[in-house]
Amino acid sequence: MTRGSVHGPEGPPPLSVTGMRVLVTGGAGFIGSQVVEALLARGHEPVVLDALLPSAHPTPPPAHPDVRRFVADVRDRAAVDTALDGVQAVCHQAAMVGLGKDFADAPDYVSCNDLGTAVLLAAMAGAGVRHLVLAGSMVVYGEGRYTCPVHGTVRPGPRAEAELAAGRFEPRCPRCGAQLRPGLVGEDAPTDPRNVYAATKLAQEHLAASWARACGGRAVSLRYHNVYGPGMPRDTPYAGVASFFRSALARGQSPTVYEDGGQRRDFVHVRDVAAANAVALAALPDRAPGTLTAYNTGSGVPHTVGEMARTLAAACDGPPPVVTGEYRLGDVRHITASSRRIADDLGWRALTGFADGMAEFAREGMRAARPAEPAPSACPTQPMS
Numbered sequence: 001m002t003r004g005s006v007h008g009p010e011g012p013p014p015l016s017v018t019g020m021r022v023l024v025t026g027g028a029g030f031i032g033s034q035v036v037e038a039l040l041a042r043g044h045e046p047v048v049l050d051a052l053l054p055s056a057h058p059t060p061p062p063a064h065p066d067v068r069r070f071v072a073d074v075r076d077r078a079a080v081d082t083a084l085d086g087v088q089a090v091c092h093q094a095a096m097v098g099l100g101k102d103f104a105d106a107p108d109y110v111s112c113n114d115l116g117t118a119v120l121l122a123a124m125a126g127a128g129v130r131h132l133v134l135a136g137s138m139v140v141y142g143e144g145r146y147t148c149p150v151h152g153t154v155r156p157g158p159r160a161e162a163e164l165a166a167g168r169f170e171p172r173c174p175r176c177g178a179q180l181r182p183g184l185v186g187e188d189a190p191t192d193p194r195n196v197y198a199a200t201k202l203a204q205e206h207l208a209a210s211w212a213r214a215c216g217g218r219a220v221s222l223r224y225h226n227v228y229g230p231g232m233p234r235d236t237p238y239a240g241v242a243s244f245f246r247s248a249l250a251r252g253q254s255p256t257v258y259e260d261g262g263q264r265r266d267f268v269h270v271r272d273v274a275a276a277n278a279v280a281l282a283a284l285p286d287r288a289p290g291t292l293t294a295y296n297t298g299s300g301v302p303h304t305v306g307e308m309a310r311t312l313a314a315a316c317d318g319p320p321p322v323v324t325g326e327y328r329l330g331d332v333r334h335i336t337a338s339s340r341r342i343a344d345d346l347g348w349r350a351l352t353g354f355a356d357g358m359a360e361f362a363r364e365g366m367r368a369a370r371p372a373e374p375a376p377s378a379c380p381t382q383p384m385s
């Protein structure tokens, strides 16, 4: 199971199937906290390092009773060195997420996500930790993959504002203007990050790949698709679309759907994503040293944003969605992945179906907003449980 040769004589003990000490950065967050649960369930010893960013946690969450937690920033080398004590592998989830408020957020994103990753990797290099699972993202692909009836696979550029304003949301073939059929993006598709957050997620992968090459490390980047489920942050500029819809329904309001609701996405349940981290961790020793492998981590079954809004509204017995035709520049029209490689290589696949997962998400609570505001713990028309 182990490749002892990549560890220095004083390096940490080799990976084992259970009982590993694993540093989970961002382990207080939506996905990180579920990664912690998945590791505990498999007999590992997760250790959390999380800065409890106010943008992510207006109300700081309590520490897990069974897990050591360092409230510190990944950019703080001394804190990371301390947290790495006895650690055999790292699940790096810490990042500023979402689109942010405006471009003025760019330095914060780059600092948190990329400088933070560089400090973490340097500390891992120093401590002889050679195993990394990175929280990647499907945003690295940009608009994804389409088929033109004449030109085959094409990659349309950003949509023009005039087209969006005229309600023409579907990207057209860049060569002939024909209607396109959206396809499933594979990991070998060229990357094309379209906003600052996306650029930082891609840079994290490049940094991790450089670390792996320089240190003989083994790394996997799990390119999560749209993750949803219990514990999702509420509707801040940093949250995902499912939480906007869920928050509206909790207020008794209709979810507001942009464009025409036909945007295709792959919604994957947070417990499935957490399990993917545990599976990837266990598989790291079998990877070639010096490499980073990227895996799309989605349900494999695309749905539209409008469909998601309708499903959530029905599960909440709430008002139906309102489709507004509004748009955000920089949003991509369709982004859906093939998650075949991770199934073939690591044997992981998502187990939670769309209808079941959304019904559960409608019932379960989201993360609190401000201390003064009660969290919408359930749809208002449903009994609290």
Ligand SMILES: NC(=O)c1ccc[n+]([C@@H]2O[C@H](COP(=O)([O-])OP(=O)(O)OC[C@H]3O[C@@H](n4cnc5c(N)ncnc54)[C@H](O)[C@@H]3O)[C@@H](O)[C@H]2O)c1
Pocket: 025, 026, 027, 028, 029, 030, 031, 032, 049, 050, 051, 052, 053, 056, 057, 072, 073, 074, 075, 092, 093, 094, 095, 096, 097, 112, 113, 116, 135, 136, 137, 138, 201, 223, 224, 225, 226, 227, 228, 233, 240
């Ligand atoms: N939620 C999604 O749909 C999605 C999709 C693709 C990728 N991801 C990635 O998954 C990871 C986790 O995202 P999430 O949705 O759980 O977000 P989240 O905001 O709930 O969790 C991120 C956590 O990281 C912490 N953090 C941020 N910057 C930090 C820093 N510099 N030092 C220490 N802690 C820091 C925050 O306090 C927070 O607890 C991120 O890397 C994100 O890019 C999420």
Ligand SMILES: [Zn+2]
Pocket: 148, 149, 150, 151, 152, 173, 174, 175, 176, 177, 178
């Ligand atoms: Zn064409």
